Amino acid sequence: MYKAPIICPVCGSKMHIEVLRCDNCKSKLEGNFEMNEFASLSDENIEFLRLYLLNRGNLSKVSEILKLSYPTVLNKFNKLLSDLGYVSKEYISDDEKNKNLVSEKKKIIDDLEKGLIKPKDAIEKLKLLKGEK
Numbered sequence: 001m002y003k004a005p006i007i008c009p010v011c012g013s014k015m016h017i018e019v020l021r022c023d024n025c026k027s028k029l030e031g032n033f034e035m036n037e038f039a040s041l042s043d044e045n046i047e048f049l050r051l052y053l054l055n056r057g058n059l060s061k062v063s064e065i066l067k068l069s070y071p072t073v074l075n076k077f078n079k080l081l082s083d084l085g086y087v088s089k090e091y092i093s094d095d096e097k098n099k100n101l102v103s104e105k106k107k108i109i110d111d112l113e114k115g116l117i118k119p120k121d122a123i124e125k126l127k128l129l130k131g132e133k
Helices: 043-054 059-066 070-084 089-113 119-130
Strands: 017-021 028-033
Touching: 043 059, 043 070, 059 070, 089 119
Parallel strands: none
Antiparallel strands: 017 028
């Protein structure tokens, strides 16, 4: 059996299911049925979700089985949540914090290259960004 496509190959819009058929009695139900968010998951995400569920939500165990570091497995889990549309505020805020940190570092380095600040001042500003005094 084939996996149902969720995106139209012609126009790129979201597709829906119109016919459901029973393999046993061959009854057919026609209508306009929407696919749930799990139908849009990649095969990789589905396998990760299965492993996660089989291990009762224990990311440490999933990490051991996949032979990946815990932070890598946590990133995979966060991507799964994001792909399902369940992005947590914590995940978003960490992402935003990282973007802001990179932006601030770039600004300090740009100012240093332009001669707007001295090397000593740049070092101090970068230490403050890292949380050092």
